[in-house]
Amino acid sequence: MTITLYDYTLSGSCYKVRLLLRFLGLAYERQQIDFFPGRQHKSLEFLEINPLGQLPALRDGTLMLRDAQAILCHLANTYDTSGQWLPRDERFGEVMMWVMFAGGELMNSSAARLHDALGYKLDIEAARANAHAALRVLEDHMTGREIAGRKWIVGDAPTIADIACFPYIALSGDGGIGHEDYPALRNWMRDFRRLDGFHAMPGIAEFV
Amino acid sequence: MGIEHNQWRGIGLDRQVQPASSNPVIVNGEMLAMWRGENGPVRVWEDRCPHRGMRLSFGFVRGDSLRCIYHGWAYRTDGQCVEIPAHPDLTPPKTICAASYPAETRYGIVWTNLERAAPSPLPDLGPEDGWEPVRSLYVNGSAAQVEAAIEAFDFGAPSMVRLKHANAIALGIGVELELLIALQPVADNRIGLHVVARGASTPETRASLARRLQRLRTEIEMAQEKK
Amino acid sequence: MVATTDTVARNEWVPCGWLGQIAIGTNLDTMIFGQPIRVARIAQDDYHVVELSDAGTEGRSLPVQTRYNCIFTTLGEPTRALPEISEFDEPDRRIVGCGSVGVSTCPYRLIENFLDLAHLCFIHKDILGDPEKSEVLAYKTEHRKEADEIWAVDCSFYQPAASKASTSGQMTKYIYRVMSPFSVMLYKTVNSDPSRNDAICVFIQPIGETQCLAYMPMALVDDVSTDGDIIEFQQSIFLQDRVILENQRPALLPLDPTYELPTRADASSIAYRRWLKAMNIQFGILEKQAA
Numbered sequence: 001m002t003i004t005l006y007d008y009t010l011s012g013s014c015y016k017v018r019l020l021l022r023f024l025g026l027a028y029e030r031q032q033i034d035f036f037p038g039r040q041h042k043s044l045e046f047l048e049i050n051p052l053g054q055l056p057a058l059r060d061g062t063l064m065l066r067d068a069q070a071i072l073c074h075l076a077n078t079y080d081t082s083g084q085w086l087p088r089d090e091r092f093g094e095v096m097m098w099v100m101f102a103g104g105e106l107m108n109s110s111a112a113r114l115h116d117a118l119g120y121k122l123d124i125e126a127a128r129a130n131a132h133a134a135l136r137v138l139e140d141h142m143t144g145r146e147i148a149g150r151k152w153i154v155g156d157a158p159t160i161a162d163i164a165c166f167p168y169i170a171l172s173g174d175g176g177i178g179h180e181d182y183p184a185l186r187n188w189m190r191d192f193r194r195l196d197g198f199h200a201m202p203g204i205a206e207f208v
Numbered sequence: 209m210g211i212e213h214n215q216w217r218g219i220g221l222d223r224q225v226q227p228a229s230s231n232p233v234i235v236n237g238e239m240l241a242m243w244r245g246e247n248g249p250v251r252v253w254e255d256r257c258p259h260r261g262m263r264l265s266f267g268f269v270r271g272d273s274l275r276c277i278y279h280g281w282a283y284r285t286d287g288q289c290v291e292i293p294a295h296p297d298l299t300p301p302k303t304i305c306a307a308s309y310p311a312e313t314r315y316g317i318v319w320t321n322l323e324r325a326a327p328s329p330l331p332d333l334g335p336e337d338g339w340e341p342v343r344s345l346y347v348n349g350s351a352a353q354v355e356a357a358i359e360a361f362d363f364g365a366p367s368m369v370r371l372k373h374a375n376a377i378a379l380g381i382g383v384e385l386e387l388l389i390a391l392q393p394v395a396d397n398r399i400g401l402h403v404v405a406r407g408a409s410t411p412e413t414r415a416s417l418a419r420r421l422q423r424l425r426t427e428i429e430m431a432q433e434k435k
Numbered sequence: 436m437v438a439t440t441d442t443v444a445r446n447e448w449v450p451c452g453w454l455g456q457i458a459i460g461t462n463l464d465t466m467i468f469g470q471p472i473r474v475a476r477i478a479q480d481d482y483h484v485v486e487l488s489d490a491g492t493e494g495r496s497l498p499v500q501t502r503y504n505c506i507f508t509t510l511g512e513p514t515r516a517l518p519e520i521s522e523f524d525e526p527d528r529r530i531v532g533c534g535s536v537g538v539s540t541c542p543y544r545l546i547e548n549f550l551d552l553a554h555l556c557f558i559h560k561d562i563l564g565d566p567e568k569s570e571v572l573a574y575k576t577e578h579r580k581e582a583d584e585i586w587a588v589d590c591s592f593y594q595p596a597a598s599k600a601s602t603s604g605q606m607t608k609y610i611y612r613v614m615s616p617f618s619v620m621l622y623k624t625v626n627s628d629p630s631r632n633d634a635i636c637v638f639i640q641p642i643g644e645t646q647c648l649a650y651m652p653m654a655l656v657d658d659v660s661t662d663g664d665i666i667e668f669q670q671s672i673f674l675q676d677r678v679i680l681e682n683q684r685p686a687l688l689p690l691d692p693t694y695e696l697p698t699r700a701d702a703s704s705i706a707y708r709r710w711l712k713a714m715n716i717q718f719g720i721l722e723k724q725a726a
Contacts, residue, residue: 009667010674034663036670037453037534116537117677119648140422143343146224147415173678176539180232181346181400183224190229202674205277206560207268239684258696260547260704261683278679279553280569293569294553294700304696 003028006049006057008035012110012167013068014056015201016102019163020072023197024079036118069103072160084157094154095161098138102164105134109168112175124176131177135185138165142184151191158195166192171203214323216330217375218390218402221341222313225250230274232265234394238322240309241265245272251285252320254307258289264306274306315339316404317390333371333388334378335406342387342403343418349428351391354399357428358389363420387417397432436643438470438510444718446511447615450638450650451484453532454504466642468718470510472497484508504532504652505638515583518614522634522654529655531665535640535648536673540680541719542639542647543688543711546619548676549637550611550703552592558675561595565604568593571700578710585613585710587703613707616716617641625656633657635669644719645686649673687721 005021007014007030021028033055034040042053050057050066057064058071060078065071076086087095108130114120115127141153153161170189173179179186192198193208200206219233220242230243232255239255241264253274255263262278269275273282273290281304282291289304310321312330316339321327347354358377359369365382372378379387384407392400403421408414439445449467457463457476464473464487471487482501486494500507502517522528538545548554552571556564574590590609610622610632617639622632633655640648651669689695690712697705717723 009671032661032663032667034666037456037532038663038666040663116539117674119535119537140419143345143418144415147343147411147418149411173681174674178232180234180394183220183231183344186229186231187224187226190226202671203678205266205268205678207275207277207557256684259698260695261685261689262679263682263684266678266682277557279551280557280566292698293556293566294571295698296570298698 002061004031004059005029006031006033006046006055006059008033008041008055010202011035011055012113012171012201013054015167016068016163017056017058017071017075018201019166019198020075020085020160022199023085023163023195024075025197026075026079067103069099069164072099072164076160085160085163087155087159091155091159095159098153098161099164101134101137102161102168105130105137106165106168108134109172109175109177112177113168113171114175116175128175128177131172131175132181135169135172135177135182138169139182139185142188146184146187151188153188158192162188162192167201167204174203212374214321214326214328215374216312216319216321216327217392218317219252219320219392219400220250220318221344221402221404222250222316222318223341224344225318228269230265230267230269232263233392233400235320235322236393237395239263239265240320241267241274242318242320243267243269243274245269245274245285248272248285249313250311250318252309252311252318253287254309256307257281258304258306315388316341317388317402319390331373331376333373333376334386338406339388339404340406340408340414342405342408342414343421344400344402345421345425346394346398346400347425347428348397349399349432350397351393351399353428353431354391354401357424357431361424361427363387385413436466436469439468439644439718441468441717442511443714443716444468444616444641446509446513447515447617448500448507448509448513448517449617450505450535450640450648451508452482452506453534453650453652454501454506455532456534457482465640467508468510468641469643472508474506474508482506486510503636503638504530505650507638515615518584518612518618518620520620520634520636520654522632523652525654527656527658529653529657529662529665531653531655531662531669533651533653533666533669533673535650536670536677538647538649538677538680539645540647540683540686541645541688542617542641543707543719544680544683544686545637545639545647545649546613546617547704547707548680549619549621550587550613550707551701552590552609553700554679555592555594558679559672563592563594563596563672565593565595573699574702576702576706578706582614584615585703585706587611587706611703613703613710616711616714628656631656641719685721687719689721691722 057066108127111127115124152158228246233240233242241253241255244250255265257276266277267274275282280293283306284290287306287308289300310327312319363381367379367381370378370380376390386406388404390402452474462473462475475483482499484497484499497508556566556569575588577586594607595604608624613619620636625631635653638650
């Protein structure tokens, strides 16, 4: 088996990779890392896999990658024969913009969740305010997309931009960030959950 | 606080409420579930399953029933519970009923009234037909600030207020464009705006309006920050 | 937040940390029942707990016990001892702790969710239940007066994958035991040896009326799974429940049986609420009863 995912079930970032692996129908081995309370991702052994001590990490053959966003790019680039998940035409830059947004501003939602659920010490008011600001940016974008009759962040089909942005928006309630003010995002999340090959994770309801 | 109970408030755009969906909205701190079946109009219920208090806005829709996500209790459109999966052979007692609020869809907007018993009729706010959804947006500001900002806003052509109601403003913009903006008081300093338009027939015009309304939101919130 | 004056709540043992959480020679500042406290690890197995004032000065010492992978303390004078759970003393058991998870609701909602069978096939679909097999068969509840505990026995439910060690679906038998207003456990038949039970516990640290930390120590018969696998299973189940717990309204527990409508499947919740009402506990309850 060529692919090994260093994984923690409750991690929204790991879930990004699990989503694409399932959409692409790829077989892989899962190495469970005891993120909490064991902090195994900060162990000496794991730091040799990812010197940043973060999850997910992915081994593909001799290649070792970290960063969920980079892993999504690698998997789509290498294995998606349809070209749907990572279009190489004029849509490429836009897809990458939203993929980076998912690894950037949207991670405020992950921070709020780590604070509320796992007791991480951080400025929770700032995390929530910044998460709402990020959700508002995507809400404005998806509002425009709805007016244009489109369902996905870029183009006419889901891309890794949708996969990258989905988890920490769907899980934002875990950090006290509700969806009451985001009608376009609610519709987009439902459409995403209805995709063939979609699977949920703890914190995201099974029933759409 | 002086907020009248018996008032119709816009809470969403009809065409934006997906078939077979349940959605959370808040009016003056009251939590509501705005939902629709696979077919049919939008309904507005108290966001609380009478079993163990789980929010029905997290529920899922099958056919014309809303199911609570916790134990799968199914409610039909009049609020009556019709199935309890833990007891498949039980006909649920009539006492098990979701609490509903008056709901009306008019001008392309979904309206509700927190006065269950005898709501006064929805006021006339313009022609019945021809309204297209523009967008919803949520702003940090008071109703007074939002109304003042709307009246002073540069929509790109000379605009004037046609009609002002407790929770809605109708504007004429330029020669052909009409906007109807319904105001949803969420909490003390948070207002939802639901905007529909007549005479904005192309998606490009509506998209341009939708973007312009972001600037309205920014103006209101920047004025807040200065205080 | 103001410390509760409810003596019923104050007189209970509650966790304030897990074993190994605090490095030797350091402290953890936390809160129980609105009262700030400091948990200090003086030596390997030696913990001290003191109240903290609003200004952060250390005040009176509080009683401490370490058991079931947790550090327990109390604000009052407990008449109820920590429960005896003999499974934790059996030499071949895996003792696994899952740290603690924060939840914004009253502690009683957590207990009821743990006792609840009817949600297993929806919230834990394909793991602890199958929506096609949703019926909850009648079971018995008991108030065991000598220990002053609530028990639910003869509970059985179809489960696709009842634990990390199971390989296929089966009718699983459960026994529930509520040891205090803030603690509950489950005895679950071990697949490979039906004469024994896995013991899965929840001890709740009530921080405020609508804010808790949940600790989940377990004593299991399982020599196949890794600790990581066992913890992952329990945490996944709990994070599925947490969405429900944080979205029940009101967050305080209503004792009025006409406000939230139970069915026969809710027998353990009915017994639990009746028991809470009889002990006259105020903390976290919606209808503040006459003291």
